[in-house]
Amino acid sequence: MSNNEVPKVFYRGKNEEFMVVIQSPEDYRRYKKDPSIPLIDVVDSFKVFVTRAGTQGIIDEASRAMLENEFGTKNSDQAIQKILKDGAFQEQKYTYKTEYDSTNDSMGARVPH
Template identity: 55%
Template sequence: MSHNPVSKVFYKGKEHDFIVFVSSPEIYAKYLKDPSVALVSVVDSFKVFTSRGGGSQGKLDEASGSLIENQFGTSSEEEAIVKILKSGELQESKGINRKAWESTNDSIGARGGH
């Protein structure tokens, strides 16, 4: 089980909400003060997510190119990430509990029958 903190930047869009995961709050804060900090060290991955249920806690899907273009006026995911980082709100969660989403009945598997 992983209980590492998860940091994300939430951006409230016109019709959809967007999320980018960041490496750490400290690196993100440094980037906001000094945009010359390499983007690769700020983001956890070069992917933009959208919340299916709205808000920052809904089920996340990777944002489509058309959603990104409609919201940010660019087809460049990197440009959209920069806009999200500069205009979004940092949010942290306690982490991901694998047990909450991990399958527990794959033909009983390695856990053995009880």
């Protein structure tokens, strides 16, 4: 997996969509078969995120109140286990542009007079 691929597991809740970043798709598949695998071997961080405006939108860390409302616990480990168990894997590739294009070549050079 290259540096611009971010493997994630999404879980659609009652009012929000939650997300956990995982280390690799292979680790996640192993965990799905054997949930006794320690979370530290599966997740990239012990944070639960909430997405705004869909999976391509804004991502914030879920508050303890959000976890309590959705998962019945403020414990992020328990929420992560539920997300991994019932969520859906998604891998997104991000590309970063390293060169900048001109946005308006017809304007010519802009210099003060």
